[in-house]
Amino acid sequence: xxxxxxxxxxxxxxxxxxxxxxxxxxxxxxxxxxxxxxxxxxxxxxxxxxxxxxxxxxxxxxxxxxxxxxxxxxxxxxxxxxxxxxxxxxxxxxxxxxxxxxxxxxxxxxxxxxxxxxxxxxxxxxxxxxxxxxxxxxxxxxxxxxxxxxxxxxxxxxxxxxxxxxxxxxxxxxxxxxxxxxxxxxxxxxxxxxxxxxxxxxxxxxxxxxxxxxxxxxxxxxxxxxxxxxxxxxxxxxxxxxxxxxxxxxxxxx
Amino acid sequence: xxxxxxxxxxxxxxxxxxxxxxxxxxxxxxxxxxxxxxxxxxxxxxxxxxxxxxxxxxxxxxxxxxxxxxxxxxxxxxxxxxxxxxxxxxxxxxxxxxxxxxxxxxxxxxxxxxxxxxxxxxxxxxxxxxxxxxxxxxxxxxxxxxxxxxxxxxxxxxxxxxxxxxxxxxxxxxxxxxxxxxxxxxxxxxxxxxxxxxxxxxxxxxxxxxxxxxxxxxxxxxxxxxxxxxxxxxxxxxxxxxxxxxxxxxxxxxxxxxxxxxxxxxxxxxxxxxxxxxxxxxxxxxxxxxxxxxxxxxxxxxxxxxxxxxxxxxxxxxxxxxxxxxxxxxxxxxxxxxxxxxxxxxxxxxxxxxxxxxxxxxxxxxxxxxxxxxxxxxxxxxxxxxxxxxxxxxxxxxxxxxxxxxxxxxxxxxxxxxxxxxxx
Ligand code: SF4
Ligand code: SF4
Ligand code: SF4
Ligand SMILES: [Fe+2]
Numbered sequence: 001x002x003x004x005x006x007x008x009x010x011x012x013x014x015x016x017x018x019x020x021x022x023x024x025x026x027x028x029x030x031x032x033x034x035x036x037x038x039x040x041x042x043x044x045x046x047x048x049x050x051x052x053x054x055x056x057x058x059x060x061x062x063x064x065x066x067x068x069x070x071x072x073x074x075x076x077x078x079x080x081x082x083x084x085x086x087x088x089x090x091x092x093x094x095x096x097x098x099x100x101x102x103x104x105x106x107x108x109x110x111x112x113x114x115x116x117x118x119x120x121x122x123x124x125x126x127x128x129x130x131x132x133x134x135x136x137x138x139x140x141x142x143x144x145x146x147x148x149x150x151x152x153x154x155x156x157x158x159x160x161x162x163x164x165x166x167x168x169x170x171x172x173x174x175x176x177x178x179x180x181x182x183x184x185x186x187x188x189x190x191x192x193x194x195x196x197x198x199x200x201x202x203x204x205x206x207x208x209x210x211x212x213x214x215x216x217x218x219x220x221x222x223x224x225x226x227x228x229x230x231x232x233x234x235x236x237x238x239x240x241x242x243x244x245x246x247x248x249x250x251x252x253x254x
Numbered sequence: 255x256x257x258x259x260x261x262x263x264x265x266x267x268x269x270x271x272x273x274x275x276x277x278x279x280x281x282x283x284x285x286x287x288x289x290x291x292x293x294x295x296x297x298x299x300x301x302x303x304x305x306x307x308x309x310x311x312x313x314x315x316x317x318x319x320x321x322x323x324x325x326x327x328x329x330x331x332x333x334x335x336x337x338x339x340x341x342x343x344x345x346x347x348x349x350x351x352x353x354x355x356x357x358x359x360x361x362x363x364x365x366x367x368x369x370x371x372x373x374x375x376x377x378x379x380x381x382x383x384x385x386x387x388x389x390x391x392x393x394x395x396x397x398x399x400x401x402x403x404x405x406x407x408x409x410x411x412x413x414x415x416x417x418x419x420x421x422x423x424x425x426x427x428x429x430x431x432x433x434x435x436x437x438x439x440x441x442x443x444x445x446x447x448x449x450x451x452x453x454x455x456x457x458x459x460x461x462x463x464x465x466x467x468x469x470x471x472x473x474x475x476x477x478x479x480x481x482x483x484x485x486x487x488x489x490x491x492x493x494x495x496x497x498x499x500x501x502x503x504x505x506x507x508x509x510x511x512x513x514x515x516x517x518x519x520x521x522x523x524x525x526x527x528x529x530x531x532x533x534x535x536x537x538x539x540x541x542x543x544x545x546x547x548x549x550x551x552x553x554x555x556x557x558x559x560x561x562x563x564x565x566x567x568x569x570x571x572x573x574x575x576x577x578x579x580x581x582x583x584x585x586x587x588x589x590x591x592x593x594x595x596x597x598x599x600x601x602x603x604x605x606x607x608x609x610x611x612x613x614x615x616x617x618x619x620x621x622x623x624x625x626x627x628x629x630x631x632x633x634x635x636x637x638x639x640x641x642x643x644x645x646x647x648x649x650x651x652x653x654x655x656x657x658x659x660x661x662x663x664x665x666x667x668x669x670x671x672x673x674x675x676x677x678x
Contacts, residue, residue: 019294022270022674023319023412029363030411032398036383044380050367051378052267069294098316101301110300118503120295142319142412203409203416204423208312238306242313 011156014046014058015089016079018065018072019099019125023142024090025049025064031145038149041156056082060155062089066099066125073131080132085155088128089148091141091210091243098141099125100244127244136161140196141210141243147195164194165215168207172198180206186226186236191217191246212245219249256282259655266666268368268378270320271673275662277645279655284646289638289666291509293677299624307333307593307619308419314611315413317626318675320363322413323356323404324604328611328626330419331479331600336615339591344582345421346478348407351575352417353477353602354568355403359411360605361523361561362400364670365448366393369558372664373455389451395444396565399437403572406430421588428580435576438569445569449541452562458661461552462643464636465516466525467498469603475533475567476526477603485528485550486515493599495610499627509676511635512627518635521607522669523560524551535570538563554640555668593619604629606670630676633669640665 015025029035029050044051045058061083067073080086091097102110103124111120128134138151147163154161168189172179180187180201187206189198193214200207213219226236240246261277274290298317305313311329315322327349334341341349366389367379376382383390401411406426409415416423426434465488471480482490482498490498501510513519527534528549531542542548542563547556597614607629614623644665648658 017674019296020674021316021319021322023316023322026319026363026412029367029397030401032394032401035394039380039383044378047378048265048267049270050268051380052371053377054267068296072294098301098313099296101305101313102297104304105300110297113300113303114295114297115503120508122295122297141316199410200415205409205415205418208309235306238309242309 010041010043011060011152012043012045012058013060013062014079014083015049015062016046016064016075017049018063018076018093019068020065020090020092020097022049022064024092024140025062027142027145027148031149034149041153058082059084060152061086063087063093063128064089066092066096066127067131068099068122068125070121070123076128076131085135086132087136087138087151088134089138090143091139091212091245093128094137094139094245095212095247096125096127096244098243101241137163139163139193139211139245144196166194167214167217168192168194168196168198168201168211170194172201175202177201180204181225181229181231184229184231186231186239188239190225191219191222206239208239208242209245210243212243213249257649257655261655261659261662263659263663266663268371269667269671269673271671271675271677273666273671273673275641275666277641277658277662279645279649282649284642284649287642287645288506289634289641291507291634291673291677293508293673295508295677298678299626302613302621302624305621307337307615307621310613310621311417311419314626317628317678318672319412320360320672321356321604321606321609321675323352323408323417324602324609325611326414326417327353327478328600328602328609329613330417331602332598332611332613333419333600333615335598335600336596336613337591337594337619338596339420339589341421341589342586344425344579344584345587347575347579348422348425348587349417350477351572351579352404352407352414354572354575355400355407357400357477357605358565358568359397359400359404361565362393362397365452365558365561366390366397368670369667372660372667386451388447392444392447392451395441396448399441402437403434406434418588420591423588425584425587426579431576431579435573438573438576442569445565448565449562452559453545457553457555457559458664459553460555460644460647460665462554462640463552465514465519466528466550467514467519467521467632468525468529468608469601470529473533475530475571479601482601482608483529484514484519488514492601495599495601495612495627499610499632501627501631507634509634509673510631511638512632513635518639519632520554520636521629521632522557523564524554524557525607526603527551527560527563534563535567537570538567541566554636554665557668557670561670606630606672607632626678628672628676628678630669630671630673633671634676637666637669637671
């Protein structure tokens, strides 16, 4: 395998899913035209969704989903012990994702709503870094395949991996979209980390912050804008809580 | 010879989600065959409480990475019916095209990446990339076409962006639609190559009579809304979904089981075909006949062929839908609405079968109560009883434990179960 003229070894990779929709893993099979080339970079050691072969000698572990059961905690620790590089893959893994919405009520009540009197084990949803150390985060619900390719190639070639520091608005404005704030909607673009090509506002729906807080943003001035435009603070709160990426900010502002 | 063996497949590979198969044979007779779902439940019905109507479909799409468009549209349909919102015709057409894209993508993924390796005796599609490169390439072309249809209609392949209450927030450009039509025409050869490839595979002969459940609306091969029907003659209104599911719990599975007129029932491509084959496009119809697929087919392994037949139908129907969008000025794509209190069911045919969402809202449109019944949930009991019949037959025919294991795995995969979805 050659990359920029350097000979590199195929990277031994494993993909593991926990509590989630498995939509991030599915992105790995997207961008079909470059898929065979991307697969050529990888030595897939463990990927239950697509292969019945299983080996435990992977170096990179992609970990998808949040943690909601004790057997998942154990499985995750074993993966951490094996992997040289553990990547939190997707919003559920990075922040808890929509799964954390179930933490708003006591867990036994949640069980009662769905399962009645049957005993079903569950615990409040936790992000991967609540349990083990994480080397890299790739946020997104779902992740963007282009970004995943870039990061995986970066790990293989040992070059630095940086996510954009600026917010979604920057990409959105470049696309000359009409700002949703001008259409009377609360959009989290000003405070959310870019890298998704502003896909939601480009489709005329507000950003719900799936990629988490941007490094270069001003949270108080965002709230100020929402207030000045006379938009609903409740709606803003609901959106900020959606993927749990803004948990730290929500605690300050209520 | 009287054989003894146990089959314990933990985390069955090449299916979406986590399920186990347990079989035990003593003295040449089957003692137990069980389908267990051990997926971690996520409690979406609980998460939905208090979510505003405008956000609900963005939450439920996260039930499933493969059929996110179906979940999104089931929620939207539920809430539109609850609040008496009628989306414009163009939006309905765009939504149907989105469903086609998702189904094509999902069927291609299943047929090539999950099912085909079984038929070729390979652990995954990766070695098939070397042994049959042109076949995998055809599969990727179909899957990509499905994704392109979803991206053009909803903004993204997984987790749609522009499907919203009242219609769609953005219509595809005419240019995009023309490109899509071109792409469909060009990729017919990939579909034909796929069809030829499936003719070379031998589909196991196995029959266990069951009841097939799907939507039916009489005018098109159903994807969105309609009556709930079964091959045993049951017909019910969309809102009476509970009578069509009768969910119950078992002590070995975190996913629920369902039944209607019999011990178990089935949903999915084969069920849709069995109830609606008359409404298929001409070409899809001929392809079905050429595979000897006719209603009512009770061989679950033929679900693979029914999926292939549906791919043909999607090619034909998508072209017509695009034509009608090209004739529309696409100005009216979203109806204004008022949020209000209400309650309704929305049913759509997701790639793996009929999917029900039911919601009740308060006068501000916040969700008070939600219920979601997933296609795989409706197949769990059928898989379970099929496994018992199939394993008993295999043992009677003197098959070894390896042969029995392989057949059982193939059986489960034929249903294309989406386990994480079923434990939402
Ligand atoms: S981050 Fe989103 S797409 Fe990825 S697994 Fe979680 S819910 Fe699915
Ligand atoms: S629509 Fe959203 S992302 Fe785009 S500019 Fe406005 S606030 Fe920023
Ligand atoms: S626009 Fe916002 S919600 Fe949409 S993908 Fe980007 S970060 Fe996520
Ligand atoms: Fe449910």
